[in-house]
Amino acid sequence: MKHIISVLVENKSGVLAKVAGLFSRRGFNIESLAVGPTEDIAISRITLVADAEEHSIEQITKQLYKLINVIKIQELDPANIVERELLLIKVSADSRTRPEILEIVSIFRANIVDVGKKTLMIEITGNNSKVRALEDLLKPFGILELVRTGKIACTRGSKA
Amino acid sequence: MGKITCAQMLMRCLKKEGVEVIFGIPGGVMIPVYDALLESDIRHILVRHEQCAAHAADGYARATGRTGVCMATSGPGATNLVTGIANAYMDSIPIVAITGQVARSKIGTDAFQEADTTGITAPITKHNYLIKNPEELPFVVKEAFYIASTGRPGPVLIDIPVDVSTEMIDEKKINETMKLPGYKPTIKGNKKQIKEAASRIYSSKRPVVFAGGGVVASNASRELRKLVKTIEAPVITSLLGKGCYPETDDLSLGMAGMHGAKYANITFTETDLIIAIGVRFDDRVTGKLSEFAKNICVIHIDIDPAEIGKNVAVSVPVVGDAKIVMEDLEKVYREIEAKKGKNKRNDWLKRVEMLKKQYPLKYDRDSGAMKPGYIIEKIYELTEGEAIICTEVGQNQMWASQYYKFKEPRRLITSGGLGTMGFGFPAAIGAKVGMPDKTVIDIAGDGSIQMVSQEMATATSNNIPVKIMLLNNGYLGMVRQWQEFFWEKRYSHTGIYNCVDFVKLVEAYGGAGIRVTKKEEVEGAIREALKIDKLVLVDFLIEREENVFPMVAPGSTIDKMIEEDR
Numbered sequence: 165m166k167h168i169i170s171v172l173v174e175n176k177s178g179v180l181a182k183v184a185g186l187f188s189r190r191g192f193n194i195e196s197l198a199v200g201p202t203e204d205i206a207i208s209r210i211t212l213v214a215d216a217e218e219h220s221i222e223q224i225t226k227q228l229y230k231l232i233n234v235i236k237i238q239e240l241d242p243a244n245i246v247e248r249e250l251l252l253i254k255v256s257a258d259s260r261t262r263p264e265i266l267e268i269v270s271i272f273r274a275n276i277v278d279v280g281k282k283t284l285m286i287e288i289t290g291n292n293s294k295v296r297a298l299e300d301l302l303k304p305f306g307i308l309e310l311v312r313t314g315k316i317a318c319t320r321g322s323k324a
Numbered sequence: 325m326g327k328i329t330c331a332q333m334l335m336r337c338l339k340k341e342g343v344e345v346i347f348g349i350p351g352g353v354m355i356p357v358y359d360a361l362l363e364s365d366i367r368h369i370l371v372r373h374e375q376c377a378a379h380a381a382d383g384y385a386r387a388t389g390r391t392g393v394c395m396a397t398s399g400p401g402a403t404n405l406v407t408g409i410a411n412a413y414m415d416s417i418p419i420v421a422i423t424g425q426v427a428r429s430k431i432g433t434d435a436f437q438e439a440d441t442t443g444i445t446a447p448i449t450k451h452n453y454l455i456k457n458p459e460e461l462p463f464v465v466k467e468a469f470y471i472a473s474t475g476r477p478g479p480v481l482i483d484i485p486v487d488v489s490t491e492m493i494d495e496k497k498i499n500e501t502m503k504l505p506g507y508k509p510t511i512k513g514n515k516k517q518i519k520e521a522a523s524r525i526y527s528s529k530r531p532v533v534f535a536g537g538g539v540v541a542s543n544a545s546r547e548l549r550k551l552v553k554t555i556e557a558p559v560i561t562s563l564l565g566k567g568c569y570p571e572t573d574d575l576s577l578g579m580a581g582m583h584g585a586k587y588a589n590i591t592f593t594e595t596d597l598i599i600a601i602g603v604r605f606d607d608r609v610t611g612k613l614s615e616f617a618k619n620i621c622v623i624h625i626d627i628d629p630a631e632i633g634k635n636v637a638v639s640v641p642v643v644g645d646a647k648i649v650m651e652d653l654e655k656v657y658r659e660i661e662a663k664k665g666k667n668k669r670n671d672w673l674k675r676v677e678m679l680k681k682q683y684p685l686k687y688d689r690d691s692g693a694m695k696p697g698y699i700i701e702k703i704y705e706l707t708e709g710e711a712i713i714c715t716e717v718g719q720n721q722m723w724a725s726q727y728y729k730f731k732e733p734r735r736l737i738t739s740g741g742l743g744t745m746g747f748g749f750p751a752a753i754g755a756k757v758g759m760p761d762k763t764v765i766d767i768a769g770d771g772s773i774q775m776v777s778q779e780m781a782t783a784t785s786n787n788i789p790v791k792i793m794l795l796n797n798g799y800l801g802m803v804r805q806w807q808e809f810f811w812e813k814r815y816s817h818t819g820i821y822n823c824v825d826f827v828k829l830v831e832a833y834g835g836a837g838i839r840v841t842k843k844e845e846v847e848g849a850i851r852e853a854l855k856i857d858k859l860v861l862v863d864f865l866i867e868r869e870e871n872v873f874p875m876v877a878p879g880s881t882i883d884k885m886i887e888e889d890r
Contacts, residue, residue, distance in 0.1 A: 173506070174505065174506060177456075178442060178446075178454070181443070181446070182446055185446055185447060219633075222633070223630065223633075223634060226629050226630035227630050229630070230450075230628070230630060231451075231506070232451040232471060232504065232506055232507050234506050235505050235506040
């Protein structure tokens with residue numbers, strides 16, 4: 165099962181390596197990872213997605229807590245969060261296919277961010293199922309390059 | 325406003341932390357630090373290999389309960405520390421390792437003697453630091469000692485670039501405070517959980533206490549004894565827990581596990597409730613994990629939440645410091661007794677007593693041969709059980725733990741988790757430095773001692789009179805035993821017979837050597853060794869293919885033990 169874990173850490177060099185190292189050392193695979201400073205510049209947030217059993221996730225959470233630079237860990241409940249990832253997709257487009265691609269892009273409320281002679285670059289943000297749907301629809305046109313960020317997520321409502 | 329170098333500041337900070345001794349070896353990038361050491365009254369023990377600096381600091385910490393300190397230079401100095409640090413990490417021993425690093429501008433350039441020390445040691449330290457800003461030094465040292473010695477103790481490493489050591493710093497900076505927003509060990513156990521634990525214990529018919537290194541780390545021996553007296557339950561310890569409950573007491577069952585007493589192992593399979601305190605259910609204790617403590621109640625008290633439920637399913641977890649939790653638990657238990665009357669478990673206690681009689685630890689006492697059990701028992705007798713016993717790893721370690729009865733904690737110093745051959749001798753040096761009035765003995769094997777025999781120079785040149793009792797069988801004995809039992813006696817590369825004259829070796833270093841070839845000579849040799857006030861090695865030439873019994877085959881359940889057939 166997939167788990168989204170949000171880890172607040174001290175914003176210091178070497179901390180990300182310690183977190184990532186812990187995962188590999190204890191035999192866990194990180195599926196996606198996003199990191200950046202929070203509203204407090206001394207603190208960074210690492211959002212990571214890991215595929216593991218319930219027992220394993222409990223163990224990895226406890227192990228993470230033991231890292232001195234880790235301040236707080238939260239496993240996010242998928243039912244109660246807004247989650248986003250951002251994709252940049254470069255797709256083949258000629259005069260014949262361009263209108264069709266533009267139509268798909270507009271339905272998905274995605275953006276065209278670069279237009280080449282034979283390509284279009286599309287930017288999309290959304291949850292996993294939305295971006296995957298767009299990816300599937302664009303595939304037949306020929307995806308030349310795809311870049312995605314790790315997933316980030318925020319709990320709904322006033323609870324931090 | 326006075327300015328001093330960071331190296332001088334380091335010495336002042338160490339002094340402030342109460343450091344009295346450092347084990348180490350200097351090197352190029354450590355010259356500024358060692359220069360500052362000259363002006364300090366902190367003692368330095370120059371070892372002959374950095375690994376032994378870490379082991380000595382570890383032995384010092386285990387014997388005294390204070391944080392041990394070791395020092396090494398960059399690159400190979402630091403990588404040589406690695407085994408010693410990993411050893412301390414596995415056994416949760418508080419040490420602070422200080423390493424030199426190449427100048428900041430050279431980091432990452434593969435400079436001479438450069439190694440990524442913080443990267444290499446991240447998985448084997450509780451925490452580590454690379455000091456890039458000289459201003460950080462005072463509070464980093466403070467944090468390092470605080471982290472190493474609190475919560476679940478462990479090694480902390482501080483890596484200091486040479487140009488940081490020489491930089492000037494305001495001497496008032498020594499008063500800088502720590503900044504550890506992410507480090508708050510849970511000390512007090514949850515009240516509800518403790519209540520639940522007490523009532524489960526009260527209603528248990530066949531409870532057993534299983535105490536480990538956590539009890540020693542928390543200096544909770546007295547609290548454990550009080551708790552055991554109140555509940556009246558038998559006590560099993562792990563290897564690292566030895567001595568936290570007196571092994572001479574009727575309720576003590578000694579150690580369980582692969583080479584534990586059979587009565588302890590059977591008690592583990594017959595109990596209906598385990599009160600586990602400061603243990604981590606290592607595979608050497610549990611045997612076949614899926615069958616261990618199956619369908620019974622396990623109460624697990626530990627300061628490290630990650631240990632609870634890691635190997636064995638737990639019914640009542642209590643996160644907290646063993647000392648404080650046991651104190652509370654004992655109180656709550658007495659409250660229940662006051663209300664409901666004492667729960668006498670005479671049948672269970674009788675059963676355990678009977679098991680002890682039925683399956684004693686045994687070796688052939690009538691044999692004319694010089695049995696390891698006999699040697700250890702003689703050492704026990706002649707030291708009146710008051711010595712600090714260090715061991716190497718393997719058969720010597722198991723014989724020592726089987727036949728020396730530990731009455732107090734911090735008396736057995738042994739590498740439990742990592743199983744590091746060559747640990748015992750440098751650890752004995754560290755222990756003797758910390759406890760100069762105690763007799764310190766390293767019970768060694770001929771395989772282990774050859775990994776660290778250069779430290780004989782450390783012992784003699786610093787007048788550290790430890791006693792090496794060498795059980796010499798010309799084999800890497802424990803591996804040979806496995807080859808005999810499980811690999812059809814195919815002794816692949818375990819024979820090391822007749823390659824060293826250990827008596828001459830120790831004499832070459834300025835120590836005293838005694839060779840013992842007959843049973844009748846054992847007592848006299850030990851007496852003499854205890855009298856000599858310098859490094860002594862007693863070379864006991866024991867039977868070559870002596871085995872450690874009883875034994876649980878790897879992967880087997882712990883009640884099925886291989887015993888010597890006679």
